[in-house]
Amino acid sequence: MIPAFRWFGPADPIPLGHIRQIPGVRSVVSALYDVPIGEAWGRDRLATLKAQIEDAGLCLAVVESIPVHEDIKLGRPTRDRLIDRYCASVRAMGDLRIPVLCYNFMPVFDWMRTDLARRLPDGSTALAYDDRALDAIDLSRGTGELPGWAATYTGSELQALLAAYRTVDAGRLWDHLGYFLERVVPAAAQAGVRLALHPDDPPWSIFGLPRIITDAAALERLVKLVDDPANGVTFCTGSLGALPENDLPAMIRRLGRMGRIHFAHCRNVRVTGERQFHETAHPSAYGSVDLFEVLRALKDVAFTGPMRPDHGRMIWGETGRPGYGLYDRALGITYLQGLWEAIARSDA
Ligand code: CS2
Numbered sequence: 001m002i003p004a005f006r007w008f009g010p011a012d013p014i015p016l017g018h019i020r021q022i023p024g025v026r027s028v029v030s031a032l033y034d035v036p037i038g039e040a041w042g043r044d045r046l047a048t049l050k051a052q053i054e055d056a057g058l059c060l061a062v063v064e065s066i067p068v069h070e071d072i073k074l075g076r077p078t079r080d081r082l083i084d085r086y087c088a089s090v091r092a093m094g095d096l097r098i099p100v101l102c103y104n105f106m107p108v109f110d111w112m113r114t115d116l117a118r119r120l121p122d123g124s125t126a127l128a129y130d131d132r133a134l135d136a137i138d139l140s141r142g143t144g145e146l147p148g149w150a151a152t153y154t155g156s157e158l159q160a161l162l163a164a165y166r167t168v169d170a171g172r173l174w175d176h177l178g179y180f181l182e183r184v185v186p187a188a189a190q191a192g193v194r195l196a197l198h199p200d201d202p203p204w205s206i207f208g209l210p211r212i213i214t215d216a217a218a219l220e221r222l223v224k225l226v227d228d229p230a231n232g233v234t235f236c237t238g239s240l241g242a243l244p245e246n247d248l249p250a251m252i253r254r255l256g257r258m259g260r261i262h263f264a265h266c267r268n269v270r271v272t273g274e275r276q277f278h279e280t281a282h283p284s285a286y287g288s289v290d291l292f293e294v295l296r297a298l299k300d301v302a303f304t305g306p307m308r309p310d311h312g313r314m315i316w317g318e319t320g321r322p323g324y325g326l327y328d329r330a331l332g333i334t335y336l337q338g339l340w341e342a343i344a345r346s347d348a
């Protein structure tokens with residue numbers, strides 16, 4: 001297991017120098033945030049990012065994410081050109097020896113919450129989700145007012161996109177994912193890059209849009225779509241853990257034995273009702289995810305990939321990007337390393 005930490009590039013209020021001071025962390029997860037979706041990532045731009053990280057005494061271990069253009073998910077004719085560009089970006093990663101790419105295949109929206117600052121009993125705040133509150137969100141004004149969502153679509157753009165998805169049900173979305181992977185997996189394998197698909201967060205349909213990467217059956221179907229070691233997953237305990245029927249350690253054992261877990265996001269959530277949860281501090285006692293059993297399973301399948309803490313709470317008066325403050329995530333990765341050390345040493 002390689003402890004890692006996400007950094008949002010030079011615009012991140014958290015400097016690399018602070019990340020360098022977290023015990024055990026030498027690996028950074030980052031991306032180019034200003035390349036328009038659908039354009040190929042230039043090797044030089046990526047090399048600059050990598051050099052910046054290395055100058056701080058760290059290494060760029062994972063790209064999270066290269067966004068997948070909606071036309072690819074919709075299966076539109078323009079997808080071939082867009083997939084070629086995606087492959088070019090993957091090759092740029094390979095040239096620079098960046099080994100893992102985390103990406104997702106969620107229509108229109110990435111992770112979704114209905115409250116970005118739910119106050120917990122200890123005075124900290126955390127991200128929360130309640131399906132009933134989602135119904136109250138008015139999408140006619142675009143994505144600008146959505147919690148945590150960068151304002152990327154105006155009202156009319158968003159309506160056009162939602163209309164286009166009316167003919168794309170889960171079955172067709174699977175077809176489009178297959179089409180994408182049939183072309184991108186060989187390019188990744190050749191470039192020495194492992195693809196790590198992030199599960200949908202939350203793992204169910206929102207706003208009537210299909211979401212397919214939600215459970216054990218879906219993860220297995222995914223890795224078999226193109227049966228190549230380069231076609232793997234990001235195992236995100238917080239995303240998958242929002243669905244109580246997901247048996248996370250069992251899923252890790254199956255996928256891990258297949259050699260398809262290329263990256264781990266480890267965090268905790270407390271499920272408080274049907275399609276209702278809030279995020280918590282990382283330790284097992286605080287939420288519904290048993291992180292000890294999760295790490296035990298990762299250890300049993302000899303997981304050697306990068307692992308990062310995921311969203312943290314806001315604590316000690318910190319302000320910043322929701323889910324991505326320094327303090328609680330630093331506590332999280334320290335806790336995860338403690339668990340890992342204890343499991344490794346008691347095994348030895
Ligand atoms: C991340 C996702 O912040 C998060 O929840 O896990 O935004 C993740 O980067 C993407 O879904 C992966 O493409």
Ligand code: MN
Pocket residue numbers: 198236238239265310
């Ligand atoms: Mn995640």
